[in-house]
Amino acid sequence: MSFLWGVVWGVAAVLVVAVGAIIGVWWERKVAARIQLRLGPQQIGPAGSLQMVADVLKLLVKEDIVPDASDEPFFRYAPLAVFAPVAMSIAVIPFAAGWAPFDASVGVFFFLAVPSIGVLGILFSAWASHNTLSALGGVRAAAQMVSYEVPRSLSVLSVLVLAGTLRPVGVMDAWQWWWIPATFVGFIVYLISSIAEMNRGPFDIPEAESELVAGYFADYAGIRWAVFMMGEYGAMISASLFGAAMFLGGYHLLPGALGIVAFIAVASLLMTVIMWVKWTLPRMRQDQLMEFCWKMLTPIALVQLLVAGVIAAWL
Amino acid sequence: MAVERDRLKVPESVSDEYAPGVKGFFQGALSVLTGLGITARAATRTPTTVRYPDEKLTLSDRWRGPLYLRGALGRDSIDIISAPPDEYNGVIDELYRTERLSPCIGNCPANVDARGQAFLIADDRVPEAYELVRERNILPGVLGRICHHPCETACRRTRYDEPISIRPLHRFAYEEYRKVASERIKPLPQTRGKRVAIVGAGPSGLTAAHDLMRLGYTVTMYEGESKPGGALSTGVPSYRLPRDVLYNEIDNIVAMGLDLHCGVKVGKDVMLADIMRDNDAVLVAVGLQQSRILPLPGTDAEGVIGALEFLWAANNLGEAGVAGKRVLVIGGGNVAVDVARCALRVGASEVKLACLEGDNEMPCHPWEIEEAIDEGVIAMCSLGPVEVLSSENKVTGMRMRPCLSVFDESGRFSPTYGEEMTDIETDVVVFSIGQAAVLDDLVSGTALLVSGRGQLVVDSTDFTTSAPGVFACGEVVTGPGSAIGSIATGHEAATSVHRYLEGQSLTEGRVPRPVPVLEKYGPVDFDYVEPERRRAVIELADPEERVTDFRVVEPGLTREQAMAEAMRCLRCESEVCVGCTFCARVCPDYAIKVERSDEPGARCLTTYELDLTKCCFCGLCAEQCPTGALQHSGQYELSFYHRELMVFDKGEMLRDGGGTRSTGRDGITSPACPAPPRKAGEAS
Numbered sequence: 001m002s003f004l005w006g007v008v009w010g011v012a013a014v015l016v017v018a019v020g021a022i023i024g025v026w027w028e029r030k031v032a033a034r035i036q037l038r039l040g041p042q043q044i045g046p047a048g049s050l051q052m053v054a055d056v057l058k059l060l061v062k063e064d065i066v067p068d069a070s071d072e073p074f075f076r077y078a079p080l081a082v083f084a085p086v087a088m089s090i091a092v093i094p095f096a097a098g099w100a101p102f103d104a105s106v107g108v109f110f111f112l113a114v115p116s117i118g119v120l121g122i123l124f125s126a127w128a129s130h131n132t133l134s135a136l137g138g139v140r141a142a143a144q145m146v147s148y149e150v151p152r153s154l155s156v157l158s159v160l161v162l163a164g165t166l167r168p169v170g171v172m173d174a175w176q177w178w179w180i181p182a183t184f185v186g187f188i189v190y191l192i193s194s195i196a197e198m199n200r201g202p203f204d205i206p207e208a209e210s211e212l213v214a215g216y217f218a219d220y221a222g223i224r225w226a227v228f229m230m231g232e233y234g235a236m237i238s239a240s241l242f243g244a245a246m247f248l249g250g251y252h253l254l255p256g257a258l259g260i261v262a263f264i265a266v267a268s269l270l271m272t273v274i275m276w277v278k279w280t281l282p283r284m285r286q287d288q289l290m291e292f293c294w295k296m297l298t299p300i301a302l303v304q305l306l307v308a309g310v311i312a313a314w315l
Numbered sequence: 316m317a318v319e320r321d322r323l324k325v326p327e328s329v330s331d332e333y334a335p336g337v338k339g340f341f342q343g344a345l346s347v348l349t350g351l352g353i354t355a356r357a358a359t360r361t362p363t364t365v366r367y368p369d370e371k372l373t374l375s376d377r378w379r380g381p382l383y384l385r386g387a388l389g390r391d392s393i394d395i396i397s398a399p400p401d402e403y404n405g406v407i408d409e410l411y412r413t414e415r416l417s418p419c420i421g422n423c424p425a426n427v428d429a430r431g432q433a434f435l436i437a438d439d440r441v442p443e444a445y446e447l448v449r450e451r452n453i454l455p456g457v458l459g460r461i462c463h464h465p466c467e468t469a470c471r472r473t474r475y476d477e478p479i480s481i482r483p484l485h486r487f488a489y490e491e492y493r494k495v496a497s498e499r500i501k502p503l504p505q506t507r508g509k510r511v512a513i514v515g516a517g518p519s520g521l522t523a524a525h526d527l528m529r530l531g532y533t534v535t536m537y538e539g540e541s542k543p544g545g546a547l548s549t550g551v552p553s554y555r556l557p558r559d560v561l562y563n564e565i566d567n568i569v570a571m572g573l574d575l576h577c578g579v580k581v582g583k584d585v586m587l588a589d590i591m592r593d594n595d596a597v598l599v600a601v602g603l604q605q606s607r608i609l610p611l612p613g614t615d616a617e618g619v620i621g622a623l624e625f626l627w628a629a630n631n632l633g634e635a636g637v638a639g640k641r642v643l644v645i646g647g648g649n650v651a652v653d654v655a656r657c658a659l660r661v662g663a664s665e666v667k668l669a670c671l672e673g674d675n676e677m678p679c680h681p682w683e684i685e686e687a688i689d690e691g692v693i694a695m696c697s698l699g700p701v702e703v704l705s706s707e708n709k710v711t712g713m714r715m716r717p718c719l720s721v722f723d724e725s726g727r728f729s730p731t732y733g734e735e736m737t738d739i740e741t742d743v744v745v746f747s748i749g750q751a752a753v754l755d756d757l758v759s760g761t762a763l764l765v766s767g768r769g770q771l772v773v774d775s776t777d778f779t780t781s782a783p784g785v786f787a788c789g790e791v792v793t794g795p796g797s798a799i800g801s802i803a804t805g806h807e808a809a810t811s812v813h814r815y816l817e818g819q820s821l822t823e824g825r826v827p828r829p830v831p832v833l834e835k836y837g838p839v840d841f842d843y844v845e846p847e848r849r850r851a852v853i854e855l856a857d858p859e860e861r862v863t864d865f866r867v868v869e870p871g872l873t874r875e876q877a878m879a880e881a882m883r884c885l886r887c888e889s890e891v892c893v894g895c896t897f898c899a900r901v902c903p904d905y906a907i908k909v910e911r912s913d914e915p916g917a918r919c920l921t922t923y924e925l926d927l928t929k930c931c932f933c934g935l936c937a938e939q940c941p942t943g944a945l946q947h948s949g950q951y952e953l954s955f956y957h958r959e960l961m962v963f964d965k966g967e968m969l970r971d972g973g974g975t976r977s978t979g980r981d982g983i984t985s986p987a988c989p990a991p992p993r994k995a996g997e998a999s
């Protein structure tokens with residue numbers, strides 16, 4: 001029985017991420033276009049809103065290229081290994097009072113740990129492509145994602161210290177409005193390291209079109225490439241939802257059922273900010289990236305944790 | 316031991332000069348926020364891109380690709396501009412209006428189809444090329460030697476390397492045509508039963524005669540000299556224009572039915588009034604007969620002579636009485652240079668040329684004065700004549716003063732002089748400062764009016780004079796100019812005569828000829844230009860030897876050179892790909908591959924490939940396409956099922972803008988190169 005539920009939730013999570021990615025891509029193209037004084041998609045559907053539907057159709061029917069020299073099974077399934085953990089992580093997000101699709105007692109830990117499996121997927125794809133640029137991109141991605149996990153986890157820890165629980169639903173129950181100012185610095189650290197986690201600009205060194213021609217997924221085309229793309233948007237969605245819940249109060253912002261609406265609205269706003277940052281800042285250099293993580297974000301996150309700890313002890 | 320590593324190199328343009336520590340942190344954070352502010356503000360502004368026009372929104376067009384070709388060599392031939400004389404200008408106007416006029420045609424005063432000439436020569440149809448040119452330029456063999464070729468100045472190939480040798484191609488076409496002329500020249504039928512008389516057998520008169528004969532009129536021509544050709548016969552020196560070429564081309568016109576009477580001076584031997592009575596219309600094309608001489612003290616001394624008289628003697632008698640003497644030519648135009656070079660050839664010991672203008676504003680064409688200097692002419696610029704010095708009524712020298720400026724601020728001729736005088740010793744002074752018409756005998760007994768300044772009163776757009784049925788053309792209307800310029804007026808006058816005789820309005824529907832706007836080209840850098848792309852080099856005869864007699868200075872193109880020159884033509888605005896490869900050369904992504912074969916008569920585009928996986932859609936290729944064959948299809952968003960489909964080959968590039976392109980090749984095959992066209996009568 002629980003297995004069946006698992007399947008249902010799994011399918012639901014994939015659909016949520018897929019639909020979210022479609023809307024996300026459309027919205028990102030609009031945001032990017034406006035920043036660059038363009039119109040963006042405009043032909044299919046009102047304001048080009050059906051453009052992505054057409055794109056998905058196109059991607060589905062495109063030729064499925066597997067390079068001769070690649071390690072075929074790994075090459076074929078690596079995209080899934082990137083996408084699945086991201087989709088799974090959405091399951092623990094507390095959407096409404098007392099309810100998360102998967103209400104685990106170690107939910108926060110789950111949320112932080114499971115997407116890390118994606119690093120393996122990326123390494124698979126990088127290695128299986130049998131291509132220098134991909135391999136380089138893969139190694140860069142692994143280094144970056146593992147590193148940024150540290151400040152990211154530390155920043156979330158400050159909320160957990162205040163809440164005293166690892167259960168996301170429990171955190172939301174215990175939530176107080178003054179947590180927002182108290183953990184604001186942690187929130188910024190969380191946001192930055194999340195962007196780095198999902199390999200988005202200005203931290204998109206692993207993909208770096210100009211020098212690595214898309215890095216670890218350089219050899220992918222069609223729907224397999226699209227799965228990577230969905231993985232990225234899925235990570236953006238889940239990070240925004242989780243951030244909105246943990247740091248910004250999630251459904252507490254509006255009473256009752258409207259809470260869910262407010263929650264999703266805030267998460268969308270966060271996504272827009274992430275896009276905005278990407279289309280504003282230039283790509284960092286690998287050494288700057290690492291320095292920024294270890295010498296800047298990690299100490300700041302530790303200080304935030306200390307502050308949260310002091311507040312918790314004082315209460 | 317620790318590995319020593321290079322310090323990371325930061326490009327100088329990149330600055331990460333933030334202060335160390337906390338201050339630097341806030342500086343960094345601030346700059347990130349500043350950046351976010353900038354993009355946020357940008358997002359609130361109205362986008363500057365436009366929407367796709369509605370007609371571009373169909374799905375099928377979208378899959379066409381960004382570019383397509385119109386016509387390609389081996390499949391199409393270009394439009395040859397050919398029309399009856401009285402309709403030709405309408406055709407040119409239309410092309411001009413639709414911006415399909417190639418710059419060479421637009422810039423030739425008579426709008427000769429130089430593009431068609433190159434096309435036909437490259438196609439190994441040289442006699443046809445000659446006949447095409449002759450429609451507008453009645454003397455291609457002559458102009459092929461002496462034309463100042465404004466067409467070449469405008470040639471768009473100058474943008475890429477060097478212009479096409481249009482003028483030498485006229486000459487080549489003539490040499491080839493000469494071999495078959497007797498078969499191809501037929502008398503033109505005189506269908507209209509109306510008679511036109513033309514006075515003067517210069518280029519303008521001959522042009523009008525030819526046009527009128529083509530329209531079916533009976534034409535009689537009177538020429539005062541014993542030989543036809545006008546200034547070309549009496550003026551232009553034979554080292555530039557051998558007379559047999561001139562007379563041969565005129566003979567061809569006579570063979571078409573022109574009734575030419577040489578040695579008949581109108582106004583003396585026959586009266587213009589009689590001619591007017593016997594004919595339905597009369598055209599006066601008498602040119603300019605008299606050299607102008609400055610009214611300076613001492614000009615009545617022996618040894619002062621006018622340019623035309625000097626040239627007439629040099630050309631017709633082979634000597635001008637200057638052997639062993641020093642000659643000073645006053646004037647800086649083309650005629651002055653001719654005089655100077657002729658003087659050397661008839662034995663002058665020293666030839667100097669003095670003009671008002673500075674050395675880079677001389678009115679003659681630069682190549683003319685260059686050749687003259689090579690031959691030993693001494694050019695003295697910025698000098699104004701004051702007085703002819705003489706003793707015992709024989710010229711001994713010329714007093715000159717420096718000329719400070721020739722034109723005033725509004726660009727009018729108004730020279731200013733310095734004070735200090737120089738005397739130049741010389742035995743002969745030739746004035747070459749312009750020519751004037753001699754009309755008194757001619758107009759006597761008619762209603763023709765001559766202005767106070769001795770000029771015939773003519774309307775310069777429809778070429779009517781003050782007497783009905785009498786028209787005028789050539790230099791007598793325009794003043795000194797070029798041969799092709801007078802030819803252009805000959806066409807206009809013929810059209811007026813035709814309309815007058817048909818009872819049509821002379822002005823209706825007649826637009827003034829479009830004034831060509833010359834494109835200005837910067838100097839070309841030949842560093843990366845392959846030698847075979849460049850213009851044929853014509854080696855002039857050795858200057859030291861050629862000044863000794865009237866031998867021809869400039870040899871023509873060899874057959875190989877002529878073919879290569881003709882194939883260099885880009886066929887501008889023809890909308891047919893010539894395989895010039897310039898699109899491939901401008902492409903920043905090396906996405907275009909063009910190959911062609913250059914066999915005479917079968918020049919053909921063999922490969923045209925556009926690799927869309929490389930294309931960055933910059934559009935430079937289509938922007939620079941000289942022929943307009945490469946066109947934007949208006950679609951920039953692409954979608955394909957297979958990788959192979961992303962390379963467009965010649966066949967697909969030729970497909971018009973419509974139709975889908977996402978599913979496969981749709982059975983399109985590249986058009987093959989044609990077999991070389993067979994000459995008529997040749998067995999297959």
Ligand SMILES: Cc1cc2nc3c(=O)[nH]c(=O)nc-3n(C[C@H](O)[C@H](O)[C@H](O)COP(=O)(O)OP(=O)(O)OC[C@H]3O[C@@H](n4cnc5c(N)ncnc54)[C@H](O)[C@@H]3O)c2cc1C
Nearest residue numbers: 461515517518519539545546550581601602789790797798
């Ligand atoms: C020395 C010289 C060099 C030149 N070099 C060049 C050059 O290199 N390139 C170029 O493009 N142009 C050149 N030109 C200009 C060119 O020759 C003239 O523009 C052109 O010949 C003018 O043609 P036309 O028909 O108007 O007059 P003309 O050629 O002058 O013809 C007029 C004819 O009418 C005849 N005539 C005059 N009065 C009578 C009469 N009463 N009865 C009968 N017949 C009469 C004359 O004998 C003459 O043959 C040169 C001109 C000269 C003088």
Ligand code: SF4
Nearest residue numbers: 423427462464466482
């Ligand atoms: S007549 Fe002169 S200007 Fe005209 S096309 Fe020929 S060379 Fe060029």
